[in-house]
Amino acid sequence: MSEIPEIDGLLGVAEYARLFDMIEAADRGARPCYTANGARFxxxxxxxxxxxxxxxxxxxxxxxxxxxxxxxxxxxxxxxxxxxxxxxxxxxxxxxxxxxxxxxxxxxxxxxxxxxxxxxxxxxxxxxxxxxxxxxxxxxxxxxxxxxxxxxxxxxxxxxxxxxxxxxxxxxxxxxxxxxxxxxxxxxxxxxxxxxxxxxxxxxxxxxxxxxxxxxxxxxxxxxxxxxxxxxxxxxxxxxxxxxxxxxxxxxxxxxxxxxxxxxxxxxxxxxxxxxxxxxxARVGSACEVLVDGFDAEVGRFYGRSLLEAPESDGCIWLTNKQDLTPGEYVNVRITAADAYDLEGEIID
Ligand code: SF4
Incomplete structure (x- = not known):
């Protein structure tokens, strides 16, 4: 901290539970340094x-x-x-x-x-x-x-x-x-x-x-x-x-x-x-289990992912035939359409 005088306080990656303490101490001008001796987790x-x-x-x-x-x-x-x-x-x-x-x-x-x-x-x-x-x-x-x-x-x-x-x-x-x-x-x-x-x-x-x-x-x-x-x-x-x-x-x-x-x-x-x-x-016509992630109000559809789509980095599967799903539920889906990023499917159970 001595090298960077602009810093008001330091919080290690494993210490975020002390965030409010740190803000209070920084507010008092104490320049707190909570790094738990370099703990990584x-x-x-x-x-x-x-x-x-x-x-x-x-x-x-x-x-x-x-x-x-x-x-x-x-x-x-x-x-x-x-x-x-x-x-x-x-x-x-x-x-x-x-x-x-x-x-x-x-x-x-x-x-x-x-x-x-x-x-x-x-x-x-x-x-x-x-x-x-x-x-x-x-x-x-x-x-x-x-x-x-x-x-x-x-x-x-x-x-x-x-x-x-x-x-x-x-x-x-x-x-x-x-x-x-x-x-x-x-x-x-x-x-x-x-x-x-x-x-x-x-x-x-x-x-x-x-x-x-x-x-x-x-x-x-x-x-x-x-x-x-x-x-x-x-x-x-x-x-x-x-x-x-x-x-x-x-x-x-x-x-x-x-x-x-x-x-x-x-x-x-x-x-x-x-x-x-x-x-x-090539996946159109195939069936898979889908985890419902949420509802997109703009598109007016629920969406989810199969085992083959990682959260955030991959596309999603838009669910076209149901409006009463709960995020977190698993449903069986037949894929009905595809583009380069996303798929569409209908629930079959
Ligand atoms: S690119 Fe990945 S593997 Fe290579 S040094 Fe950075 S973190 Fe490590």
């Missing part, structure tokens, strides 16, 4: 900011990967797994309070457990324990890193019926030279084999790509487009590279012009739009 009771039936649960904090474009390790520090029983207890309390959908998150979920016990990745065991909790109906996991998304994890996702057969696997690029400059682990060949394995197992894939990373040539961008055409991701988000203060990539030569980045982004997203449209259209 919240001990106070949870306040849900999501609908009451769905909750995100953080399983680790920080990151040991050093992607050259990313400032998160500088801000959050190294990887720290949250104790296994703490996570399961929190999920149990959430389920007792009416939450039926749990989404496990972290900067890097697939490495969970690397700093606990004998260091083996424990996400498969965690998925098993969370899905065994009474009242939990669906479990999701987001933000896996490709090289720790091993067969044990894929086996657990396939074996556990409450776990969404869905992987969010940010890949960022597929050109070996760029992957190296991004300091991403895993070669293009290895990444392609992982993607093929997920497809073989019927696991829905979401990924994220960066366009316009320093030094990205037209040819390397074409390689990315070819990969996206071939891999046919169910969902793909993309960003133009932006330099983050203090990162290695910010100081790299050959920064790409903003208008080139923008054009590449548009080209990639147009390509993906066509792929998503085809994939969604």
């Amino acid at each position: 919240l001990r106070a009771p949870r306040v849900l900011t999501t609908p009451g039936h769905s909750a995100y649960v953080k399983i680790s904090d920080g990151c040991d990967n050093r992607c050259t474009y990313c400032a998160i390790p500088l801000i959050r520090g190294g990887y720290a797994s949250r104790p296994f029983d703490d996570i399961v207890d929190e999920c149990r309390r959430l389920a007792e309070g009416g939450v039926t959908e749990i989404t496990l998150i972290a900067q890097d979920t697939s490495r969970y457990g690397c700093d606990l016990g004998d260091g083996h990745y424990q996400l498969p065991e965690l998925l098993e324990a969370v899905s065994a909790i009474e009242g939990v109906h669906w479990v999701r996991v987001l933000y896996c890193y490709p090289d720790s998304t091993d067969d044990r994890l894929l086996d657990a996702i396939q074996r556990l019926p409450k776990v969404a057969p869905y992987l969010d696997l940010p890949l960022q690029h597929i050109d070996d030279d760029l992957l190296k400059r991004m300091n991403r682990r895993g070669s293009a060949e290895w990444i392609k084999s992982r993607v093929a394995e997920c497809h073989r197992r019927g696991i829905v894939l979401r990924t994220t790509m960066i366009v316009g990373f320093p030094g990205e040539t037209d040819a390397q961008f074409e390689t990315l487009l070819d990969f996206v055409k071939e891999a046919r991701f169910d969902r793909l988000g993309a960003f133009t590279y932006s330099a983050e203060e203090g990162t290695a990539a910010a100081a790299m030569p050959d920064q790409v012009d903003e208008d080139v980045k923008r054009a590449r982004l548009d080209q990639l997203m147009m390509l993906q739009q066509g792929i998503s449209m085809e994939i969604n259209a």
Whole structure:
């Protein structure tokens, strides 16, 4: 705080229960600093900011990967797994309070457990324990890193019926030279084999790509487009590279012009739009269970998601034939229409 005199008070991420104390103390001019000796995980009771039936649960904090474009390790520090029983207890309390959908998150979920016990990745065991909790109906996991998304994890996702057969696997690029400059682990060949394995197992894939990373040539961008055409991701988000203060990539030569980045982004997203449209259209006529999320007064319809749509990041399923639903209920739906982002369906039970 001595370095930034403008700060009135500091509150650690695990200390938000002391927010009002901090405001009062700051108001008295005390410049409070509540950081609980650097505690990384919240001990106070949870306040849900999501609908009451769905909750995100953080399983680790920080990151040991050093992607050259990313400032998160500088801000959050190294990887720290949250104790296994703490996570399961929190999920149990959430389920007792009416939450039926749990989404496990972290900067890097697939490495969970690397700093606990004998260091083996424990996400498969965690998925098993969370899905065994009474009242939990669906479990999701987001933000896996490709090289720790091993067969044990894929086996657990396939074996556990409450776990969404869905992987969010940010890949960022597929050109070996760029992957190296991004300091991403895993070669293009290895990444392609992982993607093929997920497809073989019927696991829905979401990924994220960066366009316009320093030094990205037209040819390397074409390689990315070819990969996206071939891999046919169910969902793909993309960003133009932006330099983050203090990162290695910010100081790299050959920064790409903003208008080139923008054009590449548009080209990639147009390509993906066509792929998503085809994939969604193939679902018309199929049936699925849908969790009702809410009612959109402007559209005049309820909407929800199946196991294959993650909250917030994916599209939704608009429900066309019922007006008397309750957010949080599960209904059986037949898909009747699709666009590149959303689906429509009617309740069949
Ligand atoms: S991009 Fe993700 S994996 Fe890479 S350093 Fe940042 S948080 Fe870690």
